[in-house]
Amino acid sequence: MSKRNVIIAVIALLLIALVFSSYKLLAKKHGGFDIEIKNNTSENIKGLTITYEGIVKDIQLPEIQVGKTYKINVNPKENFSENHMIIYYKDKRGVVQKNTLIGYFEKGYSGKVKVNIKSQDKNGLIIMQIAEKIY
Numbered sequence: 781m782s783k784r785n786v787i788i789a790v791i792a793l794l795l796i797a798l799v800f801s802s803y804k805l806l807a808k809k810h811g812g813f814d815i816e817i818k819n820n821t822s823e824n825i826k827g828l829t830i831t832y833e834g835i836v837k838d839i840q841l842p843e844i845q846v847g848k849t850y851k852i853n854v855n856p857k858e859n860f861s862e863n864h865m866i867i868y869y870k871d872k873r874g875v876v877q878k879n880t881l882i883g884y885f886e887k888g889y890s891g892k893v894k895v896n897i898k899s900q901d902k903n904g905l906i907i908m909q910i911a912e913k914i915y
Contacts, residue, residue: 812855819844872904
């Protein structure tokens with residue numbers, strides 16, 4: 781390997797390390813989980829609440845208008861080691877319905893969750909599609 785190739789390889793590795801550390805620094809700075817909930821039904825959606833183990837107070841979400849998106853950042857500060865996050869609501873019969881937003885996370889994790897509310901039946905049962913990306 782020539783001296784020029786070695787210099788190019790070292791510069792490339794330094795650039796990769798710089799980009800990776802910058803990304804990690806920005807991700808840590810922001811922190812928490814960005815949750816985006818899109819209402820694709822023909823009705824306003826209300827009564828949604830987000831929770832996780834050890835939370836001081838569950839997070840009650842505002843009513844989400846038809847066709848609108850609600851965004852929130854949830855950054856757990858409580859003392860825990862392993863956890864999961866759910867979104868829940870009561871259907872029209874008063875039964876609590878739960879959906880998992882994040883199946884597993886630990887302190888310091890961050891990520892994005894996209895919730896697509898697809899429909900709501902006559903009993904108030906909400907059909908939602910959830911995609912999570914955890915860092």
